[in-house]
Structures are given as C-alpha cells and as structure tokens.
Amino acid sequence: MGLAAWILLAAAPAAWADGGEAVELKGSDDRAAEAVAEIAPGYRPWAQPLWEPGGMFSEELIFTLQAATGALVLGYLAGFLRGKTRREGP
Amino acid sequence: MHIMEGFLPLGHAVAWTAAAAPFVVAGARQVGKQARENPETKIGTGMAGAFVFVLSALKLPSVAGSCSHPTGTGLGAILVGPGPMAVLSCIVLLFQALLLAHGGLTTLGANTFSMGVVGPWVAFGVFCLCRRARLPLAVQVFLAAALGDLATYLTTSCQLALAFPDPTHGFLGSLAKFMGVFMVTQVPLAIAEGVLSVMVVQALRRNPEVASTGLLQARAGVDA
Numbered sequence: 001m002g003l004a005a006w007i008l009l010a011a012a013p014a015a016w017a018d019g020g021e022a023v024e025l026k027g028s029d030d031r032a033a034e035a036v037a038e039i040a041p042g043y044r045p046w047a048q049p050l051w052e053p054g055g056m057f058s059e060e061l062i063f064t065l066q067a068a069t070g071a072l073v074l075g076y077l078a079g080f081l082r083g084k085t086r087r088e089g090p
Numbered sequence: 091m092h093i094m095e096g097f098l099p100l101g102h103a104v105a106w107t108a109a110a111a112p113f114v115v116a117g118a119r120q121v122g123k124q125a126r127e128n129p130e131t132k133i134g135t136g137m138a139g140a141f142v143f144v145l146s147a148l149k150l151p152s153v154a155g156s157c158s159h160p161t162g163t164g165l166g167a168i169l170v171g172p173g174p175m176a177v178l179s180c181i182v183l184l185f186q187a188l189l190l191a192h193g194g195l196t197t198l199g200a201n202t203f204s205m206g207v208v209g210p211w212v213a214f215g216v217f218c219l220c221r222r223a224r225l226p227l228a229v230q231v232f233l234a235a236a237l238g239d240l241a242t243y244l245t246t247s248c249q250l251a252l253a254f255p256d257p258t259h260g261f262l263g264s265l266a267k268f269m270g271v272f273m274v275t276q277v278p279l280a281i282a283e284g285v286l287s288v289m290v291v292q293a294l295r296r297n298p299e300v301a302s303t304g305l306l307q308a309r310a311g312v313d314a
Contacts, residue, residue, distance in 0.1 A: 006286055025157040027149065029092045029192065031271045032250060036097060039254045039264055045096030049191035062189050063147045070143030077137050081297060 091161070091204055091246040091272065092186065095194025102253045107199025110176070113207045117177035124174075131170070138166030139178040141290070146182055146205075150282065152275040160283035161205050164213035164238030165290055168231060172210035179206025204245035213238025227295075228288045236284030243272040 036043060053059040098106070124131040145162030152158060166175045180202045186192040193201045217234035225233075247268035256263030 003289070006282065006289065025149075025151050025155060028156050028158040028272050028275045029094060031156060032246075032268060033094050033097060035267050035271055036250065036254050039256055039267065043254070045094070046100065047096035047194060047196045049095045049194055050188065052191040053189070059190060063149065066185065066190075067144050067147035070140040070145075070147065073136060073140035074144065077133050077140070081133065085297065 091158075091201065091243050092183075092193035093197040093200050093246060093250060095187070095191070096196055097194075098197050098200055098249070098253050100196075102249070103196045103199065106197075106203050106249065110180075110199040110203040110207060113173075113176035114180045114202060117173045117175065117206075120171075120173040121177060134170045135174055135178070138170045138174065139181070141165055142175075142178055142182050145283065145286075146186070150279055152278050156271075156275045158243075158272070158275045158279055160279050160286075161209055161239050161242050162283065162287075163205060163209045163242070164235030164283070165231070165287040167210035167214040167238065168217050168234055168287075168291065169294075172214040175210035176202065176206040179210075200249050201246075204242045204249065208245040209238045209242035212241035227291070231288045231291045232284040235287035236280040239280040239283045240273065240276060243276045244269070247272050 053062050121135055124135070142162040145160045147159070149157050149159050161179075163175045163179055166178065180198070183193055183198055183201050183205065187194050187198055213234040216237045217230055220230035220233055247265055250268045251261050251264035254264055255261045256267070259266075
C-alpha cells in the first residue's frame, strides 16, 4: 500500500513534466557535461570509459541487473531475519 | 551525481581520490571489525549495501525533462553508521563506472567523496540533531535521507565548479550553473528517497529480530 503510493509519487514528476507528450528524459550527469562544455569549451576529457554498454548489453539491461541484484540480496536477508525470528522466537 | 570519466582535470582527480581513500579504508576496516566482533552486523551492512545498489539503479524522471537517481546512503548511515557507507558506495560506483560508463575510474574518488562520505555524514548529522530535538522518528529519518541526498549532489556541483570556474563570474558563477543542473532535478527525488527510507525504517522496527543485528544501532549510540 505504502509502496504503491511511493511509486506514484516517484512517477508523478514525469506526468507533470511531459504533459502527455513523449519527451526524452536527459540524465543530469549528461547535462553537467554539457555545462562543462559551455564554461570551458577548450576542455577535452582526458580519459574514456573502458567499456560502454551497447548492443545486447544495453544500459537498461545492466541497470535492471543492478537493481535486481540489490533486490535479491535485500529479499534474501529479509527472509533470513524472518526465519531466524521464527526459529528462536522474538 | 556521477562526474563522467575524464571530466575532472588530473590534479583534481588525484586530490579527490586522496580525500576519499582514507574514508574507504576506514570504512572497510570498520565493516571487518564489526563482522568479527558481532557476526550479526553483516546482515545490516548487507542490507544497507543492497539498498544503495537498488536505489542508485533507479533512474527516476524529474522536473524539467531530466532524470536522476536517489542514492540510498542516508538510510544506510542511519542503520549501520556513516563509516561503512564509504566503502559500500565505492563498490557501487565502481560497478557503474566499469559496466555502465556512469562515472569513471578517474572520477571514482570525487564521486565516492560526494556519495559515500558527504551524503552519509550529513544524513547522520541531521539524524542526530533531529533526535536531540526529539522530533518523531519518521521526521528524523525523512530529513536525514532527503538532506543527505541533496548534500551529495551539492558536493558534485562544488567539485565541478572548482574544476571549471566560470571565466567571468568565477567559482560562484559556475556553482550556480551546476546547481541549476543537479539540484532542481534532485529535489523531488530527495523527497521520494526520504519517504522510502521512512517506510523501510518503520518496516524494520516491526521486526523484533532487528534489535539484535546491530541495525538501528546508530539510534542506540545517540541514545547513550
């Protein structure tokens, strides 16, 4: 119940921001990089990522994997706590 | 709050790495020590780390057509103390730098400093202050998590403004610009993170086992 309310709250700005139209959301990290380009047009990043997501391993997939890994660990530990409480009593 | 790979000049990258490293080392030691002395704390540390893993993967839409993500470090700082959050954040940031090209190895120090050091310590400080002011628990957790999240993004803005001062208006001119990028997007997300953190703490409090695992031990520390 609370979780459903939270999802609504988290999604609310989207509905408000795009007013029904599909708008591509830009990450604030990318916007910061644009701001750097404006302030210091001569600056060239001196390192590149070793590997970038693409093809089969899209960014969405890896973000999902990251969230899933975290959720799996959270669920496991929560179940462990619950089992322990049942075994030993409160 | 990820400063992208190569987007900090070498000197800044080295300095932020040097600033973050002691916190990461101390955090790792603290986690190891706690685990040896009281193995039950591993559950709390694991939960705090997993929470950061989940939340920092949630790219949420925000105002003005931009998106960003919560950090989840405030809740962790409340549950297991701010120390371990440096090493947990560093692990998450390393994962994202290597597999997502979000942030980078050269900016890992700066990003760890904002997300793993400033955010958790601000959250913990706010939590202690609110506790001393005898505010309700939900308010304590909400303010700690939301302000910790904002502090992380404020730190990122400062780091970028220090590296790229505006040619005419200097550091402050740049700071205003970077804050315009990060803070506006982050306010709704910080509120969402605060609400979610309150929900998690209240769910944990209902579990009688939680008390013995060292979770919410920060609370006990403040009580003493």
